[in-house]
Amino acid sequence: MAEDKKTNRRDFIFTASYALGAVGVGAVAWPLIDQMNPDASVKALASTEVDISGVERGQSITVLWRGKPVFIRRRTDDEIAKAKEVDLKELKHPEKDEDRAKNPEWLVMLGVCTHLGCVPLGDKGEYGGWFCPCHGSHYDTSGRIRKGPAPTNLEVPKYEFVNSNTIKIG
Amino acid sequence: MSDHEFTPKSKFGKWFNDRLPLLTLRNHLTEYPTPKNLNYWWTFGAILTFCLIAQIITGVILAMHYVANSGLAFESVEHIMRDVNYGWLIRYFHANGSSMFFLAVYIHIFRSLYYGSHKSPRELIWVIGMIIYFLMMMTAFMGYVLPWGQMSFWAATVITNLFSAVPFIGDSITNWLWGGFAVGSPTLTRFYALHYLFPFLILGLVILHIWALHIPGNNNPIGIDLKHSSKDKVPFHPYIVIKDLYALLIFLIIFAFFVFYSPNLLGHPDNYIEANPMVTPNHIVPEWYLLPFYAILRSIPDKLFGVIAMFGSIFVLVILPWLDTSKVRSAIFRPLYKQFYWFLVADVLILGYVGAMPAEGLYLLVARIATAYYFLHFLVILPVLGAKEKTLDVPLSLTEPILGGSPNESVIKKREEI
Amino acid sequence: MKNIFKSILFFTIFLIYGFNSIAAEQSHKLLEPSWSFKGFFGKFDRAQLQRGYQVYTEVCSACHSIKYLSYRNLSQPGGPEFSDQQAKIIASQFEVIDGPNSEGEMFTRPARLSDKFVGPYANEQAATAANGGAYPPDMSVLVKARQGGANYIYSVLMGYEDPPSEINLDDGVYYNKYMPGNKIKMAKPLSAGVVEYTDGTNASEEQMAKDAVAFLAWAAEPHLEARHKIGFKAIIYLFIITVLVYFSMKKLWSRIESKV
Numbered sequence: 048m049a050e051d052k053k054t055n056r057r058d059f060i061f062t063a064s065y066a067l068g069a070v071g072v073g074a075v076a077w078p079l080i081d082q083m084n085p086d087a088s089v090k091a092l093a094s095t096e097v098d099i100s101g102v103e104r105g106q107s108i109t110v111l112w113r114g115k116p117v118f119i120r121r122r123t124d125d126e127i128a129k130a131k132e133v134d135l136k137e138l139k140h141p142e143k144d145e146d147r148a149k150n151p152e153w154l155v156m157l158g159v160c161t162h163l164g165c166v167p168l169g170d171k172g173e174y175g176g177w178f179c180p181c182h183g184s185h186y187d188t189s190g191r192i193r194k195g196p197a198p199t200n201l202e203v204p205k206y207e208f209v210n211s212n213t214i215k216i217g
Numbered sequence: 218m219s220d221h222e223f224t225p226k227s228k229f230g231k232w233f234n235d236r237l238p239l240l241t242l243r244n245h246l247t248e249y250p251t252p253k254n255l256n257y258w259w260t261f262g263a264i265l266t267f268c269l270i271a272q273i274i275t276g277v278i279l280a281m282h283y284v285a286n287s288g289l290a291f292e293s294v295e296h297i298m299r300d301v302n303y304g305w306l307i308r309y310f311h312a313n314g315s316s317m318f319f320l321a322v323y324i325h326i327f328r329s330l331y332y333g334s335h336k337s338p339r340e341l342i343w344v345i346g347m348i349i350y351f352l353m354m355m356t357a358f359m360g361y362v363l364p365w366g367q368m369s370f371w372a373a374t375v376i377t378n379l380f381s382a383v384p385f386i387g388d389s390i391t392n393w394l395w396g397g398f399a400v401g402s403p404t405l406t407r408f409y410a411l412h413y414l415f416p417f418l419i420l421g422l423v424i425l426h427i428w429a430l431h432i433p434g435n436n437n438p439i440g441i442d443l444k445h446s447s448k449d450k451v452p453f454h455p456y457i458v459i460k461d462l463y464a465l466l467i468f469l470i471i472f473a474f475f476v477f478y479s480p481n482l483l484g485h486p487d488n489y490i491e492a493n494p495m496v497t498p499n500h501i502v503p504e505w506y507l508l509p510f511y512a513i514l515r516s517i518p519d520k521l522f523g524v525i526a527m528f529g530s531i532f533v534l535v536i537l538p539w540l541d542t543s544k545v546r547s548a549i550f551r552p553l554y555k556q557f558y559w560f561l562v563a564d565v566l567i568l569g570y571v572g573a574m575p576a577e578g579l580y581l582l583v584a585r586i587a588t589a590y591y592f593l594h595f596l597v598i599l600p601v602l603g604a605k606e607k608t609l610d611v612p613l614s615l616t617e618p619i620l621g622g623s624p625n626e627s628v629i630k631k632r633e634e635i
Numbered sequence: 636m637k638n639i640f641k642s643i644l645f646f647t648i649f650l651i652y653g654f655n656s657i658a659a660e661q662s663h664k665l666l667e668p669s670w671s672f673k674g675f676f677g678k679f680d681r682a683q684l685q686r687g688y689q690v691y692t693e694v695c696s697a698c699h700s701i702k703y704l705s706y707r708n709l710s711q712p713g714g715p716e717f718s719d720q721q722a723k724i725i726a727s728q729f730e731v732i733d734g735p736n737s738e739g740e741m742f743t744r745p746a747r748l749s750d751k752f753v754g755p756y757a758n759e760q761a762a763t764a765a766n767g768g769a770y771p772p773d774m775s776v777l778v779k780a781r782q783g784g785a786n787y788i789y790s791v792l793m794g795y796e797d798p799p800s801e802i803n804l805d806d807g808v809y810y811n812k813y814m815p816g817n818k819i820k821m822a823k824p825l826s827a828g829v830v831e832y833t834d835g836t837n838a839s840e841e842q843m844a845k846d847a848v849a850f851l852a853w854a855a856e857p858h859l860e861a862r863h864k865i866g867f868k869a870i871i872y873l874f875i876i877t878v879l880v881y882f883s884m885k886k887l888w889s890r891i892e893s894k895v
Contacts, residue, residue: 060886064879071876074869078303082278087300091707091749253891295703295775298858305858306865451891459884466877473873477866478675481779489780489855490772499815 542603687850700754
């Protein structure tokens with residue numbers, strides 16, 4: 048009886064079984080991995096609408112978005128001017144103020160220090176903006192890092208004005 | 218066995234294997250000599266291993282989303298079903314997987330009973346198996362409590378209340394189990410912790426179960442002893458691996474029909490009602506795989522003796538190798554035992570059926586008769602058969618009947634059945 | 636071959652067992668209308684689900700909550716499939732309690748897509764007290780929580796009759812042919828024309844009952860269509876690979892079967 052196993056080993060039926068089996072394993076693995084991705088209820092909260100009608104000039108509010116604090120500040124003309132005056136060459140992370148605040152009156156940014164994630168304190172620090180007490184990072188009136196260990200400016204999330212009273216973040 | 222003669226091919230392999238002989242283990246499992254006359258009832262060991270791993274994987278995933286608090290549990294399960302990506306699939310797989318796990322274990326156990334796999338020298342494999350079975354039942358019972366539906370709550374109440382039957386310390390035991398004065402959130406959280414733990418104990422016992430099996434080697438349909446070096450054996454890989462895979466795929470087709478087209482058929486609608494300590498469901502029933510024991514429990518009018526009977530019914534299974542005294546293994550050569558075997562199967566199915574019915578009238582009478590017969594089978598019929606049964610002649614090798622040297626016509630007929 | 640028959644036999648016994656395991660006591664055989672979502676290829680009818688949602692909102696939601704549904708589910712695939720805009724408008728018609736605000740007070744605001752359906756009562760006790768001591772059950776999984784499922788709920792809706800002469804009913808208790816025990820504390824909720832369908836369908840009692848039950852069936856199983864679809868693919872795949880593995884097995888074993 049033929050015992051030439053070496054040639055038989057590459058029989059089509061085995062190859063087809065292995066190939067189809069691999070497909071099956073992949074199809075089974077995907078749900079097991081995808082279930083850890085954000086679920087529908089979390090994704091529904093991926094964007095938040097904020098009513099800003101009560102915010103006066105020079106006032107800040109903090110809202111929760113995707114589990115993190117977001118600073119919304121209605122800046123005074125003084126703060127806007129100071130932000131625009133800054134020479135980009137002085138900045139660790141150069142960004143123009145108009146790129147960070149399309150509507151210069153409104154500054155929207157994540158209240159998460161880019162160093163190690165603490166929440167910076169408003170109206171503090173040497174640059175008229177925010178100061179992070181954890182390791183001494185100072186941010187200016189545009190939320191840009193000016194002094195201290197933080198590497199980048201406070202992050203500006205995707206947002207838009209739904210109407211003059213409402214900002215949708217995310 | 219040539220386990221000690223194996224040397225790995227690569228240098229790294231040799232270095233690793235000298236320190237932790239995993240490659241020797243792999244070689245052993247690959248070459249493990251398996252009887253070549255095994256029929257499909259022998260594939261359920263592999264199917265069970267698959268079920269255990271699948272339940273562990275889907276269970277750990279569910280645990281990422283489930284909340285074990287009486288106020289949030291039901292809602293967290295609905296969250297899994299509605300919001301978690303493929304949550305409905307993983308949940309239905311796990312719930313129906315439990316039923317499939319028990320279906321497989323019953324087939325596996327009944328295969329042992331028929332072919333005498335519980336007999337010497339395999340008694341310990343059987344006993345370890347019975348411990349695994351008992352842990353499976355505890356795991357399933359606790360798992361069923363977790364969704365915190367009406368059946369979850371009331372099944373937990375009924376079964377934990379059984380312990381109050383213990384004289385003197387019964388109430389202390391139940392309060393200790395509950396963590397309170399009734400089933401509640403503390404009960405739920407501890408059941409969750411233990412439900413997560415037990416499958417890993419089962420996994421360890423399964424390894425011991427297989428290890429103990431590999432010492433004498435597998436039993437086979439005609440129940441004769443085969444040496445490890447016998448020509449009647451084939452290497453486990455690839456011959457048995459592929460047979461197990463084929464059987465597993467058939468099993469998965471049946472599993473898929475349940476998961477995708479009737480996911481709630483084997484469950485109880487009342488478990489979609491949130492647990493309510495003020496309202497008892499009309500008929501408290503456990504899941505189908507626990508019904509025979511439920512029937513035995515309810516057939517005894519006295520609470521304590523009902524509990525003793527229920528645990529006793531598991532105990533007689535544990536000591537089976539010492540009750541079934543016949544020297545012949547396989548029922549193929551035991552015509553009388555074979556009859557009584559099928560009576561036992563019918564008896565267990567009847568017990569399961571009446572277990573789902575109200576414990577009154579004709580159902581109760583049938584349950585009592587079936588319970589009595591169950592104990593009669595193990596405690597009386599088996600030992601008597603062992604002593605008195607005239608068994609058929611057992612062939613001396615697998616090939617003997619084929620080569621025409623068979624002394625017994627009935628052996629040739631039996632061979633057709635293999 | 637014998638083994639295949641044996642396994643089919645066991646499977647059938649197992650299935651019948653599963654069916655009968657649940658002690659079903661129905662005083663009468665349930666009504667069995669045809670449902671678009673039953674069967675291996677069952678799907679929901681979008682228009683029916685939208686009408687059913689209308690019946691739920693205008694009739695049932697006065698007493699029954701449906702707390703595990705979220706407004707965003709209304710625009711998800713596999714359901715009534717309202718547009719995102721329509722679902723947002725629907726949500727905004729309901730008031731949700733939120734808070735505490737920075738003053739420490741709770742406040743109300745219009746619902747958003749991410750909110751769960753607002754129920755008629757603050758809690759179960761309020762619902763029970765307002766309904767003569769009978770709590771109107773939450774409807775999120777009601778179809779799965781009753782023996783007979785969709786057929787049962789439909790039958791109860793259609794099963795109001797005059798009681799037989801021997802039976803005396805207290806105030807607020809009604810006779811229903813399909814309710815176990817025949818007594819129900821819910822007055823007949825549907826009568827022809829009680830809802831005016833926005834799509835112009837004639838709002839007969841049967842139509843509203845069917846539409847409402849279909850809506851509830853979706854609410855209980857929002858992923859039914861995905862389940863059927865994936866199931867079909869999975870089972871076809873399993874059949875194919877089983878056949879391939881079977882022939883692989885035969886080929887492998889043929890190498891040794893020849894040397895007996």
